Amino acid sequence: MKPIYLMKNNFFYFVIFILLASCGPSDDSMDPEVVPEDFNIQLSATNTAVVDEVVPVMINSSKPMASLTISFDNFQTSTTAFSDQGSSQTRFFKFDKLGMNSTVYFRAKDEDGNEFDTTYTPNISRGNSVKINQIKINSFAGIDTTLDPEFPETDPNRLADVFFVLLKPGVDIRNGDVNGANEWYRSPVKQNQGDLTWDLTNAELYINPEFRILYTMADDDGNFVQDLMQAPPFEREFRLSDFADTRPSEVTLSVPSIDLEVVFTVDWN
Structure with a gap:
């Protein structure tokens, strides 16, 4: 009976070996999945x-x-x-x-x-910003004269097709400095001068009164634009803060040397 005892004993150690092997370190496939960090x-x-x-x-x-x-x-x-x-x-x-x-x-x-x-x-x-509600051009160099000579003196098409542009300072996106002059508003064209009055009530033209406003205007001939500011310079500038003490409802930009007079109707806050 002793040989049979030895075989059972060997079989017992063989089973223990198999069990220990199965409990050894797991392979990488059993590790938790590493999820890449989402970029946001x-x-x-x-x-x-x-x-x-x-x-x-x-x-x-x-x-x-x-x-x-x-x-x-x-x-x-x-x-x-x-x-x-x-x-x-x-x-x-x-x-x-x-x-x-x-x-x-x-x-x-x-x-x-x-x-x-x-x-x-x-x-x-709104803060303390001023709103521009209307702009009316009273005069400019060449008003009521022939600026489009291809038309006869009796043809209203000889008059300027007028538009204006307002510019105000921008902000440097990198450091926050307020500087330069970016286009702020470009008006529709008044064909053959029209009434030279623009209602800007719905244009939402609000500006810090300390900021400078640059004004320029031109004759739109379709294929090209003719300066009406007797440039250089191409713009004239002012600040609404210059009128803050009296806060008038109308502010006039006047440059006698080029016969320019532009009236801004404004709303103070």
């Missing part, structure tokens, strides 16, 4: 601001940004692109449309090409 960006900024206030917006990303693109029309035409932005950046903006009517669109990409979009829409209040 978060914005930090005030929810409210006043007209022409410089607003900083901090952009923080979960991974370094290989590129950052900013647009004001959902990337249809307006874009400003930056590269190698790290994981934190600040950009600066200002707004002049009341309410929640101005949106900034952000699009960031990481080094792997992953893309993330988000938006910023602050609620803008």
Whole structure:
């Protein structure tokens, strides 16, 4: 009976060996799955601001940004692109449309090409801004004279087809400096001079009175534009803050050297 005992004993150790082997270290296929970190960006900024206030917006990303693109029309035409932005950046903006009517669109990409979009829409209040409700041109060099010589003296088409452009300072998106002069409003053309009066009530032209306003005007001949400011300079500037003590409802831009007189009808707050 002893040989049979030895075989059972060997079988017992064989089973123990198999059990120990099956309890050994697991292979990599048994480790929990490592999920890659999703790329995203978060914005930090005030929810409210006043007209022409410089607003900083901090952009923080979960991974370094290989590129950052900013647009004001959902990337249809307006874009400003930056590269190698790290994981934190600040950009600066200002707004002049009341309410929640101005949106900034952000699009960031990481080094792997992953893309993330988000938006910023602050609620803008008027503050101490002044609203321009009407502009009337009383005179300019060449008014009522022939500016389109291809037409006879009796033809009203000889008169200027007048439009004006208003410019005001912009903000440097990188550092928040207020400088330069960006186009703010371009008027419709008054064919053959028309009444030279523009109702701007619905144009929402609000401006910080400390900002300079640059005014220019021209004759639109279709294929080209003829200056009516006797340039250079092509613009004349003023500040509404110069009238803040009396707060008149009409402010006149007068440049006698070029026979220019333009009346701004304004609303003070």
